[in-house]
Amino acid sequence: MSKADSENVDQLRANMEEVLAEVNDLARRNEELMEAKDSDNNLIKELDVQLKEYKRKYEQAKTELRSFKGNFINHIIRTYHSVSSLLQLLRNYTSKHPSSTAAKINFLWNPMGGFSTYTLRHFCLRSIAC
Numbered sequence: 724m725s726k727a728d729s730e731n732v733d734q735l736r737a738n739m740e741e742v743l744a745e746v747n748d749l750a751r752r753n754e755e756l757m758e759a760k761d762s763d764n765n766l767i768k769e770l771d772v773q774l775k776e777y778k779r780k781y782e783q784a785k786t787e788l789r790s791f792k793g794n795f796i797n798h799i800i801r802t803y804h805s806v807s808s809l810l811q812l813l814r815n816y817t818s819k820h821p822s823s824t825a826a827k828i829n830f831l832w833n834p835m836g837g838f839s840t841y842t843l844r845h846f847c848l849r850s851i852a853c
Contacts, residue, residue: 724732
């Protein structure tokens with residue numbers, strides 16, 4: 724083998740070692756990127772599970788709130804009708820017994836909280852009997 728051939732073989736060997744080192748670096752970098760991708764995919768799956776759980780909780784809370792609002796509105800309506808009925812009974816009683824109304828209403832009045840429910844109910848039941 725000639726000196727030129729020997730130099731070419733050495734140069735080729737050096738080039739091949741560089742290429743092999745570069746391929747090894749690329750393989751290592753590819754492995755790192757694949758691990759990062761797998762980690763990112765796992766994180767995406769976990770976040771997707773959390774998102775579905777939060778959506779489920781949101782829908783449940785929305786349903787409960789809707790139910791609560793419906794019940795609350797029904798309670799307000801029933802209370803309004805009860806108060807309206809009590810006022811109507813008081814008006815009817817007042818028109819039938821104008822002289823004793825003020826004394827009875829003063830008796831029913833509770834200075835700490837308005838009309839007492841029990842005494843109003845008692846008063847109204849007695850008014851119906853009158």
